[in-house]
Amino acid sequence: MQVAFIIDSSYFIAAFLFIYGLKQMSSPRSARAGIVLAGVGMVIAVLASFLYSLDVRPEAKPMLQTNMLLALVALSLGLGWAWWSGKKVAMTAMPQMVALYNGMGGGAAAAIAAIELSGYQTHGSISLLLAVLGGLIGAVSLSGSLIAWAKLDGRINKTLRMTGLQLINGSLLLVLGGVAIYIVWQGGQVSQWLFLAFFAMALLYGVMMTMPIGGADMPVVISLYNAFTGLAVGFEGYVLNNPALMIAGMVVGSAGTMLTLLMAKAMNRSVRNVLFSNFGAAADDGEQNISGSQKPIEASDAAINMRYAGKVIIAPGYGLAVAQAQHKLFEFVELLQAAGVEVKFAIHPVAGRMPGHMNVLLAEAGVPYDLIFDMEEINSEFKEADVAIVIGANDTVNPSARTNKSSPIYGMPVLNVDQARQVYVIKRGQGKGYSGVENELFFADNCQLIYGDAQKVLAAMLQAVKNLESS
Structure with missing residues (x-):
């Protein structure tokens, strides 16, 4: 009981710091303090998750020790890479890093969903549905964010344009929706190969959806995928019954959605227009008739x-x-x-x-x-x-x-x-x-x-x- 109380209290404090930190980020004067506060909240949430090891059945101890070791290795690798890359990255490359980190968040949500679905035990149709949706959205966010990163970083310099591309993407999305419904209908008791195909198609959809979008719209796309990642994390938090994940996901998802809408409004365009138009690709300006000349000065x-x-x-x-x-x-x-x-x-x-x-x-x-x-x-x-x-x-x-x-x-x-x-x-x-x-x-x-x-x-x-x- 005491362990559960400490974990729940830690998650409550972490959630408060997430929300308050986001509030502080709304002003340039307090943004730095807000980032630090949210970071402290994340540290508390991570440390609290290790307390679960104190409240497990004796027969589960060996497996738990292995998982704890893997978690510590993953944390060490992640912290080391983030510290090194954060110190090294130039200010001009910060958007690329944001896209990359956002993709990792989506990938983490998709990984949680994959693990939950592969060994799924009935927790109710709502949990199953949210696990499937979280996996789908997280996988799309992962591959889409990686394409956005590659475009911003100059590693991909072309947009994918082809006749019927929207029809292909729409068909792929319908297939994904059909597979998702089938998994839920079967109570998660389906072939592992179907799970693999489901996640593979979701990753492909993220690529296909992002490749046609031009570089000018990448900031909006990154913000949209940020909202996707938050939504996926919130869904998986519900599946795991983890309040910190649920609250963090909802905060990120709502903030990302608001930012996406504000950016689209600033460009006087709809999000639909961003995703399905050719803006950002080379425009045909042959009809432009501009009088005058460019006048240089020292x-x-x-x-x-x-x-x-x-x-x-x-x-x-x-x-x-x-x-x-x-x-x-x-x-x-x-x-x-x-x-x-x-x-x-x-x-x-x-x-x-x-x-x-x-x-x-x-x-x-x-x-x-x-x-x-x-x-x-x-x-x-x-x-x-x-x-x-x-x-x-x-x-x-x-x-x-x-x-x-x-x-x-x-x-x-x-x-x-x-x-x-x-x-x-x-x-x-x-x-x-x-x-x-x-x-x-x-x-x-x-x-x-x-x-x-x-x-x-x-x-x-x-x-x-x-x-x-x-x-």
Whole structure:
């Protein structure tokens, strides 16, 4: 009784820390503390699970000792790999790591389901149904997340497009549903080969569902699979009668669902459109008729103009993360502030590779939170800005999203950088964004481009202002 009380109490504390930690993550100021609290909750939940060894029948002790040894080995391997990879990973690769870790969570849920189903003893039809659904969703999340990771990491550079692909995927899903119903109908007493076929088809479906989706939509896909993983974990928690798993799964599932919907809304698209459209693949922009030309400018000239501006708004994008130029950027911002220039940062909801990517990047460089504004808070201020500077962003600042109904990004809310008196764009070359369309902003009369790596460009701008101040 005492052991059971300690386990249940530990799970309650862990659940509270999960929920409170997630609440803390809603603000950049408290996000770090929230992550730590949720991590502490996970440690408590893991340690509590080992207490089951104190409350088993004597005849089960040998098997339990073997399982405990395997669990300790798995924990050691997981902790070692996570510690090493977490220290090594660059900020630009963080979305890939999130996708990878999310896939591992789905895989763990699928593994639990596979073990439960292979030795299933009747616990009721609801438990069996949730075990099957958890296994299906977890397997789809595993393979789908791995494809998302490979796409974000540049290991898969092509999308799978073929006639009738949606019909094939729909048929595969129907077969999976039929097999799931059959397993439940038979009370779980079916051939082991059917279980293997079921999980193999689920893994295949995750691949087939993700391969056609373009890179621009990968952040939404990762968020969706995060919700899937949470749902699978919650189902398996019910099957195992484990409150910590149930609560953690529900929290992750609901948070992932909300994030997916918010991201889709930020792109003015539905989740269905994300999953079944061609956005993110190369678009046919042959009908685009953009007047004007791209006008280059030297970094030093742009920097001096910014030094004498009254208000500057910065719109960062993935190019800033690739160049790891956030520290140089903030150093430049501090120089401008010292000269009396008002500087603000404008963050698009899907800037970078996932929500919050730019916020974390700027926080890492020490940028104060009160300088960072979400799109809806600052979009109306661009018309008052003397200068807007875009660093490595493309689709999120393309004004054609407001006017060109034939554009694949039409309707997507964008930062109103084109409304500033002068716009400077730092970009490595003349390439297009993830959507594959040309950016009208780059040809506008009030826009000039500074070509080059953001790290080197900002270093040159920084030096130009320093030279001006010292002369």
